[in-house]
Amino acid sequence: MTHVRIPDFSQPVPVRFAPAAPSSLGAVFARHVAARSAARISSTPARMIDAETAFQAVIDRASQVAAARAPTTLADLGSLAVAVALMNECCLDEEADDVHAGLAALIRGILAVTGVDLPAGFEGLSDRG
Numbered sequence: 001m002t003h004v005r006i007p008d009f010s011q012p013v014p015v016r017f018a019p020a021a022p023s024s025l026g027a028v029f030a031r032h033v034a035a036r037s038a039a040r041i042s043s044t045p046a047r048m049i050d051a052e053t054a055f056q057a058v059i060d061r062a063s064q065v066a067a068a069r070a071p072t073t074l075a076d077l078g079s080l081a082v083a084v085a086l087m088n089e090c091c092l093d094e095e096a097d098d099v100h101a102g103l104a105a106l107i108r109g110i111l112a113v114t115g116v117d118l119p120a121g122f123e124g125l126s127d128r129g
Helices: 025-041 045-067 074-087 098-114
Strands: none
Touching: 025 045, 025 074, 045 074, 074 098
């Protein structure tokens, strides 16, 4: 005769809570830069996964910013340009296709007009000076 153990679901199960993730786009991007730097120093599978996860968090948060209401001020427009730049960081370089080259030109123009800077650690727009 085989015995099967049935779990006792009547007892509460302890739950571990992860610390809250940074919510601002700048904080999420800073986490990505740190993870990317660590992966470049020592390219272990764990660090590569961490870097990819951090970049996906940037894309997710930047997508939320981009999907928000249409910008009504220069500051809003600058924030939108930064969000779009961060979402497309790996595509905005001298080897970009025509669509991404146009996007890069648009982002550069918006940043110039609004006076907004890209965050430290941004590696796209390689010809931005």
